[in-house]
Amino acid sequence: KAGVTQTPRYLIKTRGQQVTLSCSPISGHRSVSWYQQTPGQGLQFLFEYFSETQRNKGNFPGRFSGRQFSNSRSEMNVSTLELGDSALYLCASRIRGLGTGELFFGEGSRLTVL
Amino acid sequence: DQQVKQNSPSLSVQEGRISILNCDYTNSMFDYFLWYKKYPAEGPTFLISISSIKDKNEDGRFTVFLNKSAKHLSLHIVPSQPGDSAVYFCAASGNSGYALNFGKGTSLLVTP
Numbered sequence: 001k002a003g004v005t006q007t008p009r010y011l012i013k014t015r016g017q018q019v020t021l022s023c024s025p026i027s028g029h030r031s032v033s034w035y036q037q038t039p040g041q042g043l044q045f046l047f048e049y050f051s052e053t054q055r056n057k058g059n060f061p062g063r064f065s066g067r068q069f070s071n072s073r074s075e076m077n078v079s080t081l082e083l084g085d086s087a088l089y090l091c092a093s094r095i096r097g098l099g100t101g102e103l104f105f106g107e108g109s110r111l112t113v114l
Numbered sequence: 115d116q117q118v119k120q121n122s123p124s125l126s127v128q129e130g131r132i133s134i135l136n137c138d139y140t141n142s143m144f145d146y147f148l149w150y151k152k153y154p155a156e157g158p159t160f161l162i163s164i165s166s167i168k169d170k171n172e173d174g175r176f177t178v179f180l181n182k183s184a185k186h187l188s189l190h191i192v193p194s195q196p197g198d199s200a201v202y203f204c205a206a207s208g209n210s211g212y213a214l215n216f217g218k219g220t221s222l223l224v225t226p
Contacts (some may be wrong), residue, residue, distance in 0.1 A: 004157070033213065042218035043158070043203060056213050090157055102148070103214060105157030 002027065004089050004106035012112045018079040021109045025072050025093030032074040032105065034066060037088040046089075049074055078111075086113045117141045120199050120217035126142070133191040135220050137204030140185065144206040148214065149178060149189050152201045161202075170198050194224045 005024040014017050025032050033048035045058035046050040049068035072093075078085055088110050092103040119138045135149075145166040150158035164171040164178045164187070167224045171178050177190045191198055201221045205214040 035216070040218075043205075043214075043216035045213040045215070048213060058213065081145045092157075102160045102163065105150075105159070107155070 004091055004093050004104055006089075006106035006109050008109060009107065010110045010112075012114060013081050014114050015081055017081050018077060019081060019111060020075055020077045021091075021111075022088055023074045023076075023091030023093075023106060025074070025091075026104055029095050029104070030072050031094045032068055032072060033092050033094075034074070034076050035090045035092065036060075037090055037108070038086075043090065046076065047071035081113045083113050086111060093099060116218070117144075117151065118204055118217040118221050120202075120204055123218070124221040124223070127194045129196055129224055129226050130193045133189075133194045133198065133222055133224065135189040135191075135202050135204075135222065137187045137189075137217055138185055139187075139206050139215075141206070141208060141215070142185070143208040144215070145202050146207045147178070147180060147187050147205075149176075150203045150205060150206045150216075151198075152203060152219070156172045158203055191222075194222075196224050196226055198222060199224050 007022045031050045034046040035043045037043045047057045047066050048055050052068045063079045068074045088108040090108045092105045117140050148163040149161040151161045152158040162176045162178050164180050169180050182185045201219045203219045205218040207214050219226050
């Protein structure tokens with residue numbers, strides 16, 4: 001079955017702009033979470049959605065937001081981009097919103113802020 | 115505050131030998147631990163996991179050991195193969211189960 005799909009794979013923005021990233025989870029997976037990967041910080045949790053509800057949020061400013069649609073697809077938005085937002089943004093899905101279900105990651109969206 | 119720490123940024127091992135990747139955690143509420151492997155330009159892929167009720171889990175060439183009293187886990191790869199060269203992330207989750215806390219990763223290079 002198809003894996004987690006993220007679009008776009010690469011994008012370049014300038015400071016002050018905003019960006020929207022999209023994620024389609026594996027069919028049947030209702031939980032979607034987002035992570036930011038940077039060389040210095042590794043993978044950091046942004047937020048997780050289950051059944052269109054944000055269930056948890058990491059320690060990121062309010063410029064980072066997300067949502068989940070009824071078909072489990074998710075988007076995340078970053079407003080007023082800063083240079084430090086340059087990173088690989090990874091989306092992951094799992095079947096349940098709770099518990100120890102394994103996360104399946106997409107290939108990521110590489111954002112460069114100039 | 116990094117709750118999961120991988121103190122070795124890189125590790126080089128000869129093909130056929132054992133690779134040991136280490137991970138420490140600080141949060142005693144963590145009860146489930148996972149290892150992910152990541153190749154460049156790809157997302158992380160799940161490798162192996164262990165619940166806090168166990169101290170060892172084995173899957174083929176991969177074995178994870180958990181020492182709860184020391185808040186330490188390790189991943190053993192035996193024998194190591196060049197295709198194992200990747201970045202390995204240790205991750206942990208607690209009662210909430212919502213988020214995985216990742217370490218910063220260890221880059222493993224297996225040389226022929």
